[in-house]
Amino acid sequence: MRRRYGLVAALAVILAGCSTGQPGDSASGLTKISYAILSPSASFAPELLMGSEPQMCAPYGVAPSITVLNAAAAGPALAAGQIQAVRDGTGAVLATASKNPAGIKIAATVGNAPYFLWGAKEIRSIGDLKGQTVGASASGAVADLVMRETLSENGLQPGTDVKITYGGSASSLFGLAASGAIKGLVYPEPLPATVTAAGVHKIAEVSADPRIAPILSTVIAVSARVATGQREAVTGLLRCLAAASQLALRGDQRVVAALAKAAKIDEPTAAAQLAGVRAAGTFALAPLTAGDARAVMAVLEKQGVQRFGPFDPSEVIDDSLLPRS
Numbered sequence: 262m263r264r265r266y267g268l269v270a271a272l273a274v275i276l277a278g279c280s281t282g283q284p285g286d287s288a289s290g291l292t293k294i295s296y297a298i299l300s301p302s303a304s305f306a307p308e309l310l311m312g313s314e315p316q317m318c319a320p321y322g323v324a325p326s327i328t329v330l331n332a333a334a335a336g337p338a339l340a341a342g343q344i345q346a347v348r349d350g351t352g353a354v355l356a357t358a359s360k361n362p363a364g365i366k367i368a369a370t371v372g373n374a375p376y377f378l379w380g381a382k383e384i385r386s387i388g389d390l391k392g393q394t395v396g397a398s399a400s401g402a403v404a405d406l407v408m409r410e411t412l413s414e415n416g417l418q419p420g421t422d423v424k425i426t427y428g429g430s431a432s433s434l435f436g437l438a439a440s441g442a443i444k445g446l447v448y449p450e451p452l453p454a455t456v457t458a459a460g461v462h463k464i465a466e467v468s469a470d471p472r473i474a475p476i477l478s479t480v481i482a483v484s485a486r487v488a489t490g491q492r493e494a495v496t497g498l499l500r501c502l503a504a505a506s507q508l509a510l511r512g513d514q515r516v517v518a519a520l521a522k523a524a525k526i527d528e529p530t531a532a533a534q535l536a537g538v539r540a541a542g543t544f545a546l547a548p549l550t551a552g553d554a555r556a557v558m559a560v561l562e563k564q565g566v567q568r569f570g571p572f573d574p575s576e577v578i579d580d581s582l583l584p585r586s
Contacts, residue, residue, distance in 0.1 A: 291324040292494040297335050297347040300431045301523035303534040306516050307505035307544055313519040321497035331430050332399035346483045350403035351557045354482045359572040366488035368582040370478045372545035374449040374538035376468040381444040382460025387415045394424040396434050396443035401566045404447040406476045409564045411467050450537040475553045476560055488579055495582045506544035548580035
């Protein structure tokens with residue numbers, strides 16, 4: 262286990278550009294802050310714009326450095342101080358925080374786009390997944406928890422009736438779906454054309470289920486040291502994210518161009534992907550309530566992914582970092 266963590270941490274260092282984990286003041290007077298996201302996809306379009314046009318955050322006093330880390334590396338990188346902030350699944354962040362509650366603060370939740378259960382061409386209902394293999398990026402990730410709960414609510418036992426395999430990244434997951442190696446996945450629309458060309462299609466909108474909605478949230482977590490010593494920088498980062506989110510919701514061409522470049526797709530495809538995630542509440546910043554945190558923790562425990570013991574999520578929530586206007 263120790264060796265595996267070392268490999269993950271090493272990957273995080275490489276992807277984070279050898280960051281020291283400490284925010285600093287640049288010559289321009291802006292506070293540098295490293296911020297990780299999970300994929301170069303439409304779900305992270307505001308951050309991709311911030312990465313391509315870092316000067317847009319200058320009015321808020323920060324110079325963010327946007328890094329893409331896979332789901333397995335993001336939490337350990339934050340806990341190890343190799344990045345200062347991350348947007349990750351609520352469950353994944355709570356699992357990391359439960360092991361080091363003094364080291365992490367959760368500043369906000371970020372509203373997600375509608376999520377769908379997708380099935381291979383021969384899958385017509387959730388029940389058809391019995392005896393099949395489905396996929397997610399990582400154990401405990403948003404899509405993994407949603408898949409597990411969706412299966413359970415429909416009388417299927419994850420791991421017994423339906424096998425779950427982990428691709429490690431969205432691109433790997435899409436490859437598994439296109440090849441037929443997995444028969445289902447949870448993801449916002451649209452899927453890449455290579456996947457839908459293989460007959461993968463919508464089965465159900467899982468985000469419409471009120472029991473699923475809390476699991477779908479992502480959160481912005483920061484190191485406790487940054488939350489304490491660089492509060493204005495964290496709030497500035499969130500203000501910049503809110504501004505970038507408004508541009509993403511309007512389908513601004515700068516956001517389309519940033520997404521196209523990061524995802525290595527053409528701009529019409531990027532525009533279609535961005536349109537797919539634009540919905541009421543998408544990208545909206547809000548406080549994470551202790552009740553919602555406990556609901557996500559209950560799912561993790563129910564599915565045997567994580568045991569939290571006496572951990573109290575209110576210890577790691579600091580919504581005073583959220584901009585008030």
